[in-house]
Amino acid sequence: MALGDAILACLTECPMTGYELAKTFDASIGFFWKADHQQIYRELSRLRDRGHVQGREVVQSGKPNKLVYTLTPEGRAALRHWAARPSSPASMKDDLLVRLYALDSVDIEPLRDDLMARMEHHRDRASRYERILNKRFPQGNAAPADTGKLLLLRMGLRHESMVAEWCEEALEALSAVSSRTNVVPIQVSQHEDNS
Amino acid sequence: MALGDAILACLTECPMTGYELAKTFDASIGFFWKADHQQIYRELSRLRDRGHVQGREVVQSGKPNKLVYTLTPEGRAALRHWAARPSSPASMKDDLLVRLYALDSVDIEPLRDDLMARMEHHRDRASRYERILNKRFPQGNAAPADTGKLLLLRMGLRHESMVAEWCEEALEALSAVSSRTNVVPIQVSQHEDNS
DNA sequence: TCGACTTTTTCGTGTTACGGTAAATAACGA
DNA sequence: TCGTTATTTACCGTAACACGAAAAAGTCGA
Incomplete structure (x- = not known):
């Protein structure tokens, strides 16, 4: 925007x-x-x-x-x-969330794979932010001019850790569901691959 | 997308x-x-x-x-x-973060106001999610078909609490900076109000 | 009864974002 | 010579977002 x-x-x-x-x-x-x-x-x-x-x-x-x-x-x-104008809160708009919303109309095997990949991704980013934080702001504080950047990194770290943790939890919850999986092979035929 | x-x-x-x-x-x-x-x-x-x-x-x-x-x-x-296709992680893309990045080229008074409003906003949403969670999933678990919705709400709750908490921290950090504020009245004149 | 509001759908217009493909230029290294 | 890096630019499309407007029927309160 x-x-x-x-x-x-x-x-x-x-x-x-x-x-x-x-x-x-x-x-x-x-x-x-x-x-x-x-x-x-x-x-x-x-x-x-x-x-x-x-x-x-x-x-x-x-x-x-x-x-x-x-x-x-x-x-x-x-x-x-x-x-100086008020900001509007950003929406999260994550594909994963939509898929989870329609969980029982969706195959969970690929979803699980996706969640695992995402968990790794967010963990990677979290540790990356942590590394940068430790390097740039070892004392945990910043010069006034850099305060914003410190805050940014902290937000990034928190966000990524939170999402990674959530992915873990989601995977656990999926395991509980997976027993009654509706395992039907996916159809690629008939209609085109739009969307 | x-x-x-x-x-x-x-x-x-x-x-x-x-x-x-x-x-x-x-x-x-x-x-x-x-x-x-x-x-x-x-x-x-x-x-x-x-x-x-x-x-x-x-x-x-x-x-x-x-x-x-x-x-x-x-x-x-x-x-x-x-x-069934892998999802791509959504970006956060929040105006506030950009403003913080350029913290020392920006007036902090409106920023502070903004942060406070945002903190309230995220707190509101957090408590709203909590209320829904308590009502829809009092036991903390869900029927298989509703597992996704439970996970969604938990993600929402965590996200909003996290951001609200972060806003609080940011406000504290801003207070420390605000002493050396560059308080120059903003110019509305000369050039147009685009962007 | 008048005016305001709800329900329900649709159209139009513009900007921004996002995505891909590709080309021009010029060096440097294999 | 071929590929890579640096550097900018062009054109294509679609999707998202924002705003504004309008129809057509009803309900409800002043």
Whole structure:
């Protein structure tokens, strides 16, 4: 809902090219917001049109020239202005939850596999966040300017641990159900594979 | 990414009209997925075109006639098929997190207000989930067919409590920062209010 | 009785997000 | 020479979201 603003937020750190942004995004805001490079570039040109960022071309010898984008005062003001408005809570919107909702109309074998994969995924991320936390904020506190980043990481850690734990619980609950499994081989025929 | 499938999942419960779906969605899947009635109706016609649901018109005296949508066998198969594919973890994508990331380029007063409102919001939802859990699953366990719904509610409860708790922590951390606040009145002038 | 609200469906229009495919340019390394 | 990395850009489509509007029938309170 505000990829543009997310990019502006990223650019408050330092001026960057689209390429760098696409990489950096993944290591900061990208923890909770995916955006591929096409999205980033498109959004950057839109921001440039609005005057919120300014692109300076840097001639490079070895590589194609790059466009370093800098936050303009207008962009900075827009970010502040945007940040001053109340936020709306994000929805979770997870496929897994929909599948669980329709649990008895669905095959549980693949669901179980899915849950296990997800559990590992969330555990991985949790330990990743923990590692970063320990490295960047060993004392558990941060300089005022970094407070937000510390809070972000803590949120990420909590979220991932919580979901991983929940996956575990869900797997247990599924085991209890799996006895009366309706094991019917899935039909791939007849109708197309849309959705 | 799969509103259609979410609707199919909803319809596994019982046949419903678009109007009822729009209401019911809010009280089940809508806990983690917002969709207004226009979206639902449009998706329903698409599903009907694909043959995944079937609409029967029910003539009513007092009110306008309604279209009761029933899951077709094809729809049921499509749902099973969809549910058998691995899910992709949803991203959190919360405005608040972006604002915190750019904490030192942003006014903290409105941020604090926002955090407080959000904390209340998440607390409300947490207690709401708890109430539903106590009412629907007093024993803490569910019939096999309802296991998924129990898990959903537990996830919702955990998520909301976690976020509420995190908001509290964030507010504390902000208090520590707020002493060196850069209190400059926000400019609304000069450039337009886009974004 | 008038006006407001509920029930029920539908249309339209625009933006944002997300996804894939692909191309141009130029170096560096195998 | 072929593949990879760096760097930007273009075009395609679909899905999601947001807003606004309207019909057509009834119910209920002021």
